[in-house]
Amino acid sequence: MADSQFDLIVIGGGPGGYVAAIRASQLGMKTAVVEREHLGGICLNWGCIPTKALLRTSDIYHLFQRAEEFGLKAEKVSFDIEAIVKRSRKVAGRLSGGVGGLLKKNKVTVIDGEAKLEKGSKAPKVVVKGKDGKSATYEAKHVILATGARARTIPAAGLEPDGKTIWTYKEAMVPEAMPASILVIGSGAIGMEFASFYSTLGAKVTVVEMVDRILPAEDEEISQFAKKSFEKQGLKIITKAQVEKLETGKAGAKATIKVDGKSEVIEVEKVILAIGITGNVENLGLEALGVKIERGHVVTDGYGATGVSGLYAIGDVTGAPWLAHKASHEGVICVEKIAGLDVHPMDKSNIPGCTYCHPQIASVGLTEAKAKEAGHEVRVGRFPFVGNGKAIALGEDQGLIKTVFDKKTGELLGAHMIGAEVTELIQGYVVARQLETTEAELMHTIFAHPTLSEMMHESVLDAYGRALHY
Amino acid sequence: MTVEVLMPALSPTMEEGTLSRWLVKEGDEVKSGDVIAEIETDKATMEVEAVDEGRVGKILVEEGSEGVKVNAVIAVLLEEGEDESALKDAGKAKKESKSSDEPSESKKNGKDDGDDSDADEDADSAGKSTSGRSSKDAGKGKDPKRSSSKSDGSRLKASPLAKRMAQLEGLDLSDLEGSGPNGRIVKRDVEAALKGGAPKAAAKDAAPETKAAPAKSEPGKISVASLNLEEGTYEVVPLDGMRKTIARRMTASFRDVPHFPLNIDLELDALLKLRSELNAKAPEGVKVSVNDMLIRACALALTSVPESNASYTDEGLVLHKHADVAVAVAIDGGLITPVIKKAETKGLAKIASEMKDLAARARERKLKPEEFQGGTFSISNLGMMGIKSFASIINEPQGMILSIGAGEKRPVVKNDALAIATVMTVTLTCDHRVVDGAVGAKFLAALKPLVEDPVTMLL
Numbered sequence: 028m029a030d031s032q033f034d035l036i037v038i039g040g041g042p043g044g045y046v047a048a049i050r051a052s053q054l055g056m057k058t059a060v061v062e063r064e065h066l067g068g069i070c071l072n073w074g075c076i077p078t079k080a081l082l083r084t085s086d087i088y089h090l091f092q093r094a095e096e097f098g099l100k101a102e103k104v105s106f107d108i109e110a111i112v113k114r115s116r117k118v119a120g121r122l123s124g125g126v127g128g129l130l131k132k133n134k135v136t137v138i139d140g141e142a143k144l145e146k147g148s149k150a151p152k153v154v155v156k157g158k159d160g161k162s163a164t165y166e167a168k169h170v171i172l173a174t175g176a177r178a179r180t181i182p183a184a185g186l187e188p189d190g191k192t193i194w195t196y197k198e199a200m201v202p203e204a205m206p207a208s209i210l211v212i213g214s215g216a217i218g219m220e221f222a223s224f225y226s227t228l229g230a231k232v233t234v235v236e237m238v239d240r241i242l243p244a245e246d247e248e249i250s251q252f253a254k255k256s257f258e259k260q261g262l263k264i265i266t267k268a269q270v271e272k273l274e275t276g277k278a279g280a281k282a283t284i285k286v287d288g289k290s291e292v293i294e295v296e297k298v299i300l301a302i303g304i305t306g307n308v309e310n311l312g313l314e315a316l317g318v319k320i321e322r323g324h325v326v327t328d329g330y331g332a333t334g335v336s337g338l339y340a341i342g343d344v345t346g347a348p349w350l351a352h353k354a355s356h357e358g359v360i361c362v363e364k365i366a367g368l369d370v371h372p373m374d375k376s377n378i379p380g381c382t383y384c385h386p387q388i389a390s391v392g393l394t395e396a397k398a399k400e401a402g403h404e405v406r407v408g409r410f411p412f413v414g415n416g417k418a419i420a421l422g423e424d425q426g427l428i429k430t431v432f433d434k435k436t437g438e439l440l441g442a443h444m445i446g447a448e449v450t451e452l453i454q455g456y457v458v459a460r461q462l463e464t465t466e467a468e469l470m471h472t473i474f475a476h477p478t479l480s481e482m483m484h485e486s487v488l489d490a491y492g493r494a495l496h497y
Numbered sequence: 498m499t500v501e502v503l504m505p506a507l508s509p510t511m512e513e514g515t516l517s518r519w520l521v522k523e524g525d526e527v528k529s530g531d532v533i534a535e536i537e538t539d540k541a542t543m544e545v546e547a548v549d550e551g552r553v554g555k556i557l558v559e560e561g562s563e564g565v566k567v568n569a570v571i572a573v574l575l576e577e578g579e580d581e582s583a584l585k586d587a588g589k590a591k592k593e594s595k596s597s598d599e600p601s602e603s604k605k606n607g608k609d610d611g612d613d614s615d616a617d618e619d620a621d622s623a624g625k626s627t628s629g630r631s632s633k634d635a636g637k638g639k640d641p642k643r644s645s646s647k648s649d650g651s652r653l654k655a656s657p658l659a660k661r662m663a664q665l666e667g668l669d670l671s672d673l674e675g676s677g678p679n680g681r682i683v684k685r686d687v688e689a690a691l692k693g694g695a696p697k698a699a700a701k702d703a704a705p706e707t708k709a710a711p712a713k714s715e716p717g718k719i720s721v722a723s724l725n726l727e728e729g730t731y732e733v734v735p736l737d738g739m740r741k742t743i744a745r746r747m748t749a750s751f752r753d754v755p756h757f758p759l760n761i762d763l764e765l766d767a768l769l770k771l772r773s774e775l776n777a778k779a780p781e782g783v784k785v786s787v788n789d790m791l792i793r794a795c796a797l798a799l800t801s802v803p804e805s806n807a808s809y810t811d812e813g814l815v816l817h818k819h820a821d822v823a824v825a826v827a828i829d830g831g832l833i834t835p836v837i838k839k840a841e842t843k844g845l846a847k848i849a850s851e852m853k854d855l856a857a858r859a860r861e862r863k864l865k866p867e868e869f870q871g872g873t874f875s876i877s878n879l880g881m882m883g884i885k886s887f888a889s890i891i892n893e894p895q896g897m898i899l900s901i902g903a904g905e906k907r908p909v910v911k912n913d914a915l916a917i918a919t920v921m922t923v924t925l926t927c928d929h930r931v932v933d934g935a936v937g938a939k940f941l942a943a944l945k946p947l948v949e950d951p952v953t954m955l956l
Contacts, residue, residue, distance in 0.1 A: 371676065371685075435665060438658050438684075463656030463684055 033059045033167040035365070036153050037358075038142045038311070041068020042351035043342030044173030045126050045135075047358030052133040054366045059136040059165065061155050066126040066137070068175055069343075070351040072119050073197050078220055080115035081200065082383050085227035089385065096422060106228060108205045115200065138163075144170065144312040150337020151316055169337050169365050172325060173358065174311065176343035179303035179323075185273035186212065186300055192275040193298045196221070206230050206296040210282055212270055214241035216382040218301030219253075223384035226262050233293055235268040235284055242382065244348075246394035246443035248409075252427055253445055256386050265291075273298065306344040322346075329372025331361035339365070353378050376441075379457045381450040386426055389453035392441030392460060395431050404434040406466075408490025410482045412446045414497035417477040423447035428486040430456075437465030442486075448479055455483055466491060500549045500574040504558075505536065506567045511866075515563045515738070516571060517542065525553045527574065534560075534571070537738070542862045551576045566652070655682035662687045667718050739831040750893045755929040758888040761941045765904045765919040768951040779846065787904070788824070788878050789849040794954050795899060796820035796840035798943040799874055805940040806873050808894040809931040815894075823872030823892060824852065826859045833859045834892060836872040845955070880904060886922035896931040897940065900924040 035051045037044045040062035051058040065072045084106070094101040130137055139158060144151040153165045178195035180187045188195045199221050207230060211222045214236035226232040234241065234257075240250040241257075241264055254264055265286055272283040279296040305323040316335050319326040324346035331339040339361050342354030356373055363370045382388040398405050412418040412426035426446015433440055442456035459469060466487055474484040481496075488494045504514065515537040527533055527547040534545040551574035558571040565571065655663070655670050659682045663670045666687075673690050675682035721733055736744070750756075768790055775785050799806040799820040808815040820841045823834040835855035837848055858864050875898040877889045886902040904921040911918070923944075927937040947954045 436658060436661050438661075463658035465657045465661050468657050 031163065031165045033057050033136070033165060035059070035169045035171065035362070036061060036138075036165055036167040037171045037173055038153065039068065039173035039175055039307075039342070039344075040066040040126065040130075040137070041173060041175050041342065041354065042070045043175070043354030043358045044068065044171070045130060046355040047171055047173060047341060047362050048135045049129060049133045050359045051362045051365075052135050054362065054368075056362075056366070058134075059138055059167070060130060061138045061140060061142040061153065061165075063139075063141040065123050066130070067119075067123040069177075070354075071122045071126065073200060075351055076122055077115040077119040077200055078196075078224075079383060080118040081111060081224050082220060082385075084111045084114070085224045086385060089227050093422065106205075108202060108228075112201050138165065141310075143310065144316055144338070146316060147337070151312075151335065167337075169339065171331065171358070171361060172311070172313075172333075172338065172340040172344055173342050173354065174307040174344045175354075176304045176306045176324075176349055178300060179305045180300065181302065184270060186270065186302060188300055189275060192280050192296075193273065193300060195300050199297075199299045202297075208279070208295040209233070209297045209299060210235065210280065210293055210295040211299045211301060212282075213301035213303065214264070214266075215244065215301060215303070216242070216380070218299065219257075219382055219384045219388075221299050221301065222257070222262055223260075226257075226260055227385065231261075231263075231295075233263040233265065233295065235265045235270060235282075235293075237267070237269055239267050241266065242388060244380065245382075245388060245390055246429060246431075246441070247396060248429060249388060249390070249427070249443045249445050253384075253386070253388060256425060256445075257384075260385075304343065304347075304349045306346065308344060329360075330364040330370070331357060332364075348375070348378055348380060350378060350380065377457060377460050379453045381453065383450060386423075386446050387449045388445045389449040390441065390443040391453055391457050392439065393431060394441055394443065395429070398431050398433075398440045403440060405440065406432040406434050406490045408432070408486040408488065408494070410485040410489055410494060410497060412479075412482065414485065415477075415479060415482045417479050417481070418447065420477070421447060421479075428452075428482045430483075430486045430490050432466055432487075432490050437467060439464065439466070439469065439487075442483075446479075452480055452483060455480060499554060499579065500551055500576060501570045502533070502545070502547070502572040502574060504565050504567050504569045504571050505543075505545055511567055513564045513566050516558050516560055516565050519556060519560045521553050523553050523556055527551060527553060536565075537862070543865070545571075547574070549574055549576075552579075554579075653682070654680055656684065658684050659687045662691075666691055667720055669718070737830060739833070743831055746893065747890050750891050754891045754893060756891050756926050757929055757934070759925045759927065759934065759937045759941060760886060760922055761925075761945060762920050762922050763945055763948045764909070765921055765948070768948055769904070769919060771951045775845065783846050783849060785845045785849045786852075787880075788876070788901075789845055789852055790951060790954065791876060791878070791899075791901060791948070792822050792824065792837055792840055792848050792852070793843070793845055794944055794947040794951070795874065795876060796822055796837075796843075797947055797954055798940055800841045801943045802936065802940045805897060805932055805936050807896045807931045808873070809896065809928055810894070814931050817873040819873070821871060821873045823869075823875040823895070824855075825875060825877040825889075826856050828860045828862070833862075833864065833869050834872060834875060835859050835864055835869050875899070876901065880921060886924050888924045888926050891926055891928050893928075896928045897937065898926050900926065 034056035035048070035058045037048045037058065037060045040060045044060055045066060048058045048060045070076065088104070088106060091101045091104045127137065138155050140155040143154045143156070145154055146152070147166060150168055150170050153167065153170060154162055155165060156162045178188070187193065188198065190198055196217055205228060206225070209225050209230050209232050211218045211232060211234045214234050218234060219242060222232045222234050236243070240247065241254055242250050257264060265284065268284050268286045270282055271285050271290065274281045279294060280298045282293045282295070282298065284291045284293060306325060308320050308323060308325060313320060313325070316338065318333050318335055318338065325333060325340040325344050327333055327340050327345050331341045331345070333340050341357035341361050343349045345357070353373070360370050360373055376392050379389060379391040393401065395405060395407055408430040410428045413424045418424050418426065423446060426449065427444070428449070429443040430439060431441040432438065439456065439459055442453065444452060469484070469487040470491070472484065474481045485494050485496055489497070504516070516534060517537040518535040519533070520535065521527055521533045528550045529547055531547045532544045533547050536543050536545055554573045554575040556572045558565055558569065653670055654675055656677065660670065662684065668687060668690060670682055673682050673686050674680070676686050677683040765787070768787065772785055772787060772790060779785065803816055806817045806820055808817070819839040821836050821838050822840040823836045825832050825834050837843065837851055840848060843851070855864065855868060859869070872892070872895060874895055875889070875892045877898060878901040879887060880901050880903040883903050887900045889898045889900045892898055900923065902922040904919050906917050907920040908915050909918040909920060910916070925937050925941055
């Protein structure tokens with residue numbers, strides 16, 4: 028079979044896989060992508076994009092309710108959950124089709140089906156079982172696993188989706204009706220985004236979190252700020268809580284939660300499981316090849332190499348942070364390394380993290396606590412949204428921008444933000460970190476007025492006792 | 498059009514210098530050839546002449562500025578009919594030329610376009626060995642790629658954080674190879690250097706050996722604090738260019754050159770006698786010194802043992818066709834080695850007058866680079882200071898250096914009887930890679946009769 032010979036086969040067409048394939052093709056490699064379900068992966072179809080579409084609806088709905096504040100009149104505002112979901116699906120569908128077009132434009136062959144690896148000479152062979160049940164074998168000099176990840180479940184504690192009452196992100200994204208009450212288990216980015224969405228649309232939402240604060244990956248101050256904001260919106264947040272039992276009945280679910288040694292029962296209509304992510308490592312033939320798997324994820328070096336000749340892995344299947352942009356970047360690094368370009372392993376401290384709840388949360392680099400833990404003497408700058416003209420004009424005066432600098436070198440160790448549009452702002456600090464600017468360059472940077480970004484400047488100035496507007 | 502006055506390169510390898518003095522001020526008229534400034538490098542002070550005529554419109558680099566990069570614009574001349582308004586454009590032009598320079602520089606340094614420039618660089622460093630790169634780069638002679646990346650006077654590319662860290666740690670960034678885009682020095686490079694390891698440059702075409710070689714062999718910087726001295730019990734004299742060069746070159750030589758000494762005693766009575774006879778009959782102003790006679794003797798010995806007049810390179814032994822004898826001259830704050838070129842072709846009177854002129858100008862630091870670079874052999878004489886014998890450190894890339902001790906009356910055995918003779922001990926330090934013991938001995942065996950029967954050197 029002439030067509031079965033490739034320079035590179037990427038298994039998985041998500042943001043890691045399809046980006047890797049496009050980059051490979053740019054570098055002159057004959058490339059194929061194997062996809063079992065839908066191009067664009069979870070990100071486009073069941074993750075980043077459709078949730079942003081949902082959250083856009085809830086944001087607008089929220090603004091409608093504040094109409095009077097802005098001098099507007101909006102009466103009898105209501106929503107149609109079916110139409111909301113429909114829009115979200117349409118957005119996802121449009122982008123998924125876009126990925127197909129991009130791959131075609133870049134002459135990447137798309138192979139539909141489920142891949143399994145077999146021992147090959149230089150790299151494993153890829154056997155693809157098509158939707159028609161027929162198998163074909165493909166060979167390539169290099170194979171990249173980009174199979175992604177899925178929601179983690181703990182069946183022993185009943186933390187397992189049933190698709191009706193107990194949801195994962197996937198069911199939560201396409202509700203048939205608006206539930207009256209929801210329990211969100213896990214307060215990471217996924218949990219908080221759904222909590223925010225459903226709460227805004229009127230559901231009674233309870234979030235339970237095992238550790239002592241929500242959004243545990245974020246800076247503690249941001250976590251506290253977020254908790255207060257959510258509670259003001261009517262969310263119930265229970266930290267240091269463990270779900271002991273989860274039972275489902277006709278009317279919904281009954282969760283037994285243990286907090287401070289006491290058990291508490293919460294009854295809700297729906298439960299959303301957001302207790303982490305586990306890599307899609309099964310049924311790929313990895314064990315037989317000797318691929319090292321730890322805690323549900325493929326172990327790789329800084330360039331994606333698995334240790335098995337010709338086999339690489341990138342993105343969610345290789346572990347945290349489970350972010351599309353991390354996967355894409357890993358894909359590019361891996362492919363460029365294969366092509367012999369001058370590349371460096373990714374600096375994970377330069378991966379921005381964004382959570383699109385209301386208020387938004389964004390961060391890059393070390394939290395204040397982590398910086399201290401790492402032995403840095405720090406200077407911390409803070410600037411609240413109430414001191415920013417644009418924020419006040421927007422009616423978004425609640426938020427905080429926090430910066431953490433190394434006292435000695437002036438390195439921007441981390442930046443942590445909560446408030447309107449911070450997910451769009453964070454990139455300024457990411458660029459600053461990538462270019463290794465110190466406080467001096469940031470202080471001398473001119474920020475446009477009036478913008479929310481001025482707060483980024485002020486936060487830096489504040490770290491050095493020079494804030495101008497607060 | 499305004500005319501930019503650029504920082505000149507006083508030698509092919511000069512990268513930066515100190516603009517020590519302006520001899521003109523803004524508004525002065527200058528003609529082509531007028532001396533307008535003085536530049537100081539690690540070894541010499543040079544005058545900068547105006548190449549065009551015009552009026553000094555703006556002086557951009559103040560006098561006393563150190564580390565002025567070669568080809569940096571140091572002043573702008575206005576041509577006839579131009580006034581200060583033209584300076585605005587000049588500034589703009591300067592900026593433009595700067596930014597347009599950058600990509601080409603990065604190509605020179607960078608790895609992406611490696612093939613051509615690498616070939617040039619390799620040829621360059623191999624051809625000159627370390628001599629051409631003497632002043633700055635001798636200490637890193639093993640890594641031609643890295644040293645040449647700066648020898649074109651290119652801007653040091655480093656992130657602000659890398660610069661800050663280097664400044665705090667007293668690290669010289671010019672010693673590092675950047676692993677960022679276009680060779681930019683980034684945090685990880687500084688961290689690697691501070692750890693003592695080579696920067697983890699993942700240059701695609703940098704062969705592993707060129708990567709492994711550099712920083713490791715360069716010892717870490719020594720800080721004053723590391724001496725653990727009590728406050729107030731010392732003062733710190735800043736390192737000037739010459740001191741830095743001596744430190745770098747001697748460290749590199751002592752570390753990298755497998756050197757060994759050979760001693761021999763030379764009787765001087767006949768030479769001293771001939772010298773006084775010559776000087777008695779010499780024309781006014783000519784006075785031949787013992788050192789001048791030794792220069793000639795050495796030159797003749799080098800010519801008669803050509804394999805000893807040699808330099809080591811990885812590509813082959815370089816046999817020099819002329820004896821260019823470098824003579825160490827102590828000057829304020831260090832030493833310098835002016836060279837008597839083709840000394841084997843020059844008579845004693847000529848050597849004496851050249852040496853007198855070179856030594857005088859050396860003390861004023863007015864030697865031109867070509868006058869103190871490129872010798873094939875060195876002489877260091879501490880005899881006048883009563884030193885009996887000593888072994889000098891090889892002056893790379895020369896293969897040998899002769900250390901001359903004091904001439905003194907010593908008991909000697911002549912015809913089985915004790916006698917008195919004026920004897921001096923000389924020590925020849927040889928680079929074993931190019932001069933083996935027997936070759937060094939052969940040179941000394943050729944030198945001895947020339948010194949002890951000095952009439953032969955007059956031939």
